Amino acid sequence: MDIPGLPARRAALNLIDAVLRRGETLDQAASSALSRVRGEPDRALARAIAGEVLRWRADLDELIDSATRLPLADDAKARAVLEIMLAQVLRLETPAHAVIATGLPLLAGGPRRLAHGVFSTLTRRGIFLPNVPTLPDAPYERWGDRAEAIAKGLALPPPLDIALRDAAQTESWAEKLGGTSLMPGHVRLERGTPVTELAGFGEGAWWVQDLAASLPARLLGTGGEGLSALDLCAAPGGKTMQLAAAGWDVTALDIAGRRLERLRANLERTNLAAEVVQADALKWEPEAPFDAILLDAPCTATGTCRRHPEVLHRIGPRQIDEMAEIQTKLLSRAAEWLAPGGVLVYAVCSLEEAEGEAQARALEGLQPEAITQAELPDGLAPTDEGWLRTDPGMLAGQGGLDGFFIARWRKV
Ligand SMILES: C[S@@+](CC[C@H](N)C(=O)[O-])C[C@H]1O[C@@H](n2cnc3c(N)ncnc32)[C@H](O)[C@@H]1O
Numbered sequence: 001m002d003i004p005g006l007p008a009r010r011a012a013l014n015l016i017d018a019v020l021r022r023g024e025t026l027d028q029a030a031s032s033a034l035s036r037v038r039g040e041p042d043r044a045l046a047r048a049i050a051g052e053v054l055r056w057r058a059d060l061d062e063l064i065d066s067a068t069r070l071p072l073a074d075d076a077k078a079r080a081v082l083e084i085m086l087a088q089v090l091r092l093e094t095p096a097h098a099v100i101a102t103g104l105p106l107l108a109g110g111p112r113r114l115a116h117g118v119f120s121t122l123t124r125r126g127i128f129l130p131n132v133p134t135l136p137d138a139p140y141e142r143w144g145d146r147a148e149a150i151a152k153g154l155a156l157p158p159p160l161d162i163a164l165r166d167a168a169q170t171e172s173w174a175e176k177l178g179g180t181s182l183m184p185g186h187v188r189l190e191r192g193t194p195v196t197e198l199a200g201f202g203e204g205a206w207w208v209q210d211l212a213a214s215l216p217a218r219l220l221g222t223g224g225e226g227l228s229a230l231d232l233c234a235a236p237g238g239k240t241m242q243l244a245a246a247g248w249d250v251t252a253l254d255i256a257g258r259r260l261e262r263l264r265a266n267l268e269r270t271n272l273a274a275e276v277v278q279a280d281a282l283k284w285e286p287e288a289p290f291d292a293i294l295l296d297a298p299c300t301a302t303g304t305c306r307r308h309p310e311v312l313h314r315i316g317p318r319q320i321d322e323m324a325e326i327q328t329k330l331l332s333r334a335a336e337w338l339a340p341g342g343v344l345v346y347a348v349c350s351l352e353e354a355e356g357e358a359q360a361r362a363l364e365g366l367q368p369e370a371i372t373q374a375e376l377p378d379g380l381a382p383t384d385e386g387w388l389r390t391d392p393g394m395l396a397g398q399g400g401l402d403g404f405f406i407a408r409w410r411k412v
Pocket residue numbers: 232233234235236237238239240253254255256259279280281282296297298299
């Protein structure tokens with residue numbers, strides 16, 4: 001029999017290992033790593049511990065190294081166990097005795113005494129974490145002069161943003177749900193709000209969507225009688241719902257069947273319509289050109305680091321290059337499918353220049369259409385090129401937002 005709480009800590013260790021060694025996402029790792037953890041609270045605890053370690057790993061390691069005479073190897077199990085133990089004390093307010101009771105058994109047959117010694121030395125010393133997590137070296141270097149601000153955003157727990165089907169009712173939904181609105185059609189609620197229990201969820205009056213993620217579809221404008229929009233890479237459908245609610249005649253295309261099932265369920269719940277196509281956008285050909293195309297391309301998703309801190313560790317040049325290559329192909333195909341006068345919006349939830357600015361710079365044959373200040377919430381501004389670059393850490397006073405790159409063109 002395991003002691004209570006031990007399976008959750010073992011699972012946290014396995015989740016971290018899957019991210020650091022196998023490059024998996026926490027979601028990918030979850031089904032196997034959490035399979036032996038009974039009960040949702042313990043599964044949530046395992047994920048929370050792993051998330052905190054991945055967010056604060058550089059700072060936790062600095063503490064560990066300050067208390068050992070010889071540094072532990074980067075991949076030493078004792079280091080990983082100490083990270084888990086310290087993250088609980090420093091981030092989850094778990095009492096030290098519970099941390100010891102569920103941490104040291106993970107090192108059975110190994111350096112338990114060493115780990116106990118390091119943990120006791122540190123907790124006696126009165127340790128704390130900085131206000132802002134220290135980024136791992138690789139993303140710190142990649143993000144250059146944006147890195148400090150991004151790190152500040154990482155320290156903020158992301159709020160819960162919802163997008164309304166009917167933007168005209170923004171004020172009344174904000175009041176009903178006790179939230180605040182940063183632009184029409186948007187309401188911001190406190191993190192951890194149980195989504196499905198909120199008023200309006202069942203009747204499909206809104207869906208969960210980060211404020212930044214809601215901007216690309218807004219930048220296509222409103223549709224109308226007979227105006228067609230292609231949502232290329234559409235699942236699970238946040239932007240499809242926005243486009244349909246804005247009056248476009250939407251074709252929603254994605255390669256992933258399971259994700260398209262979620263898109264269909266989302267459309268059904270919100271009582272919105274779209275033609276759904278399962279296809280590979282690198283091979284598919286449309287029957288007719290579109291008046292508007294939204295390419296929300298697959299990407300490294302580093303802009304979601306607040307919710308998915310594993311991207312700080314598992315994304316490197318290889319993944320960025322792979323994604324950039326696909327994005328270039330998708331963008332040039334999408335550009336060919338526009339009707340004269342049609343608008344193309346390109347978006348990625350990535351903080352990487354290769355997936356954002358470099359893609360926009362390389363696209364030929366369409367006329368850039370600058371994003372304007374009036375189209376953005378207060379506190380955000382377009383770049384000199386007329387693109388939008390959001391970083392976690394922007395709008396910090398209002399709870400931040402995800403990192404996105406967005407650009408727009410017109411076919412003249
Ligand atoms: C950033 S997500 C899209 C999110 C979606 N637009 C939303 O707002 O809910 C990228 C999507 O691209 C899809 N995808 C990746 N490669 C694709 C391809 N070759 N053809 C079509 N879809 C693809 C993935 O299945 C994934 O659903």
